[in-house]
Amino acid sequence: MNIVLGITGSIAAYKACTLIRQFVKAGHEVQVVITPAGKEFVTPITLSALTSKPVVSEFFAQRDGSWHSHVALGQWADAMVIAPATASSIAKMAHGVADNMLITTYLSMKAPVFVAPAMDLDMYAHPTTQANLNQLRSYGNYIVEPGTGFLASHLEGKGRMEEPDEIFRQVMDVLQPEGCSNCSQEGRLVGRRVLITAGPTHESIDPARYIGNHSTGKMGFALAEAAAAEGAEVELIAGPVALSVKHPRIRRTDVVSAEQMHEAAMRLFPSCTDGILCAAVADYRPAQCADVKIKRETQAEMTLTLVQNPDIAAALGQVKTDGQRLVGFALETAASAEALHYGEDKLRRKNLDYIVVNSLCDAGAGFGVDTNKVTIVSANGQQQSLPLADKSEVAREIIRRCL
């Protein structure tokens, strides 16, 4: 495979040499594109010796004035890996600031892009950096999450570029899923594309307030990791949650409201083989969102008029084709038998193939906790009750039994 390795100005650039060695040893061709700041940390001579290719850095070669085509690199590559990626380069990538060869190459890239951030803990945690990384995720780029540990600044925290071994593994898991080192059951879901909705939705009342619910998204994110670990490509549509994804085969789309989740789900589902609807979608939203913050003094009492949100599960159930499978969730406050009855009703109404029922009456099940206790009901009436277990274990079982 042809890999463009982008190197930016971070002390972690020395690790790029090890990463090149791993790609080359595995039989891949590597073309380095380095920023001017990157050359302060690792020399082009070292890099060209390791890759057996001249390093690309400037738009023009100084000696003969020949032009380096970022467009040609974008077409040549099977993947682009930017390791290390500084906060500044990530910001430029997120906003299309094409002032060096690496960013123009990124903007011309047709192949999957992997970004391995490297920076100090405070820079990494800064909302600007996080927003820029989310922007890159929304473009479908894979973020190789940095590790936590001792940093060049002698501080300790999250921001250290992931080790070359792990970057290599994550890139290969995406490019060659059949050989995926992280797949259980020999990549049983390779070739499948699974849409998952997760978390709550927030329905704005005014610029400062919303109607929401207690969902944290843990179950949906655990399902996404479990499906990706078995080889599936995952389209995760996440409401507002404080969780991050780990597996590079998970492509995340962040939304806030039910209408946004509905739009994303309808757009992505036709290209998917399966859908798992785990989000706690608000059934209603305020009929109007006030333009300015509603003042307490203006009204002694307040009445909100709510209108129904689209039912995403039912909408997908209507457009579902024969080859597509849909799994819904039903979180009920009733005791088990009644909860199952409600669940079966939803399965039929929404044209689902399975519904995963859980009851808030069961200790250890529901919002915020790390465990869950569920019963899977299938369209042909079969019921399978799983014991109380960690959400990641429950997720693996749901994936195994429903997909």
Ligand code: CTP
């Ligand atoms: N669901 C959805 N869109 C909605 C409401 C629910 O996609 N607007 C999905 C949920 O993700 C879940 C299933 O439908 O997979 C059942 O959700 P639930 O809230 O239990 O069902 P409702 O149809 O909203 O019924 P009720 O709130 O009356 O229990």
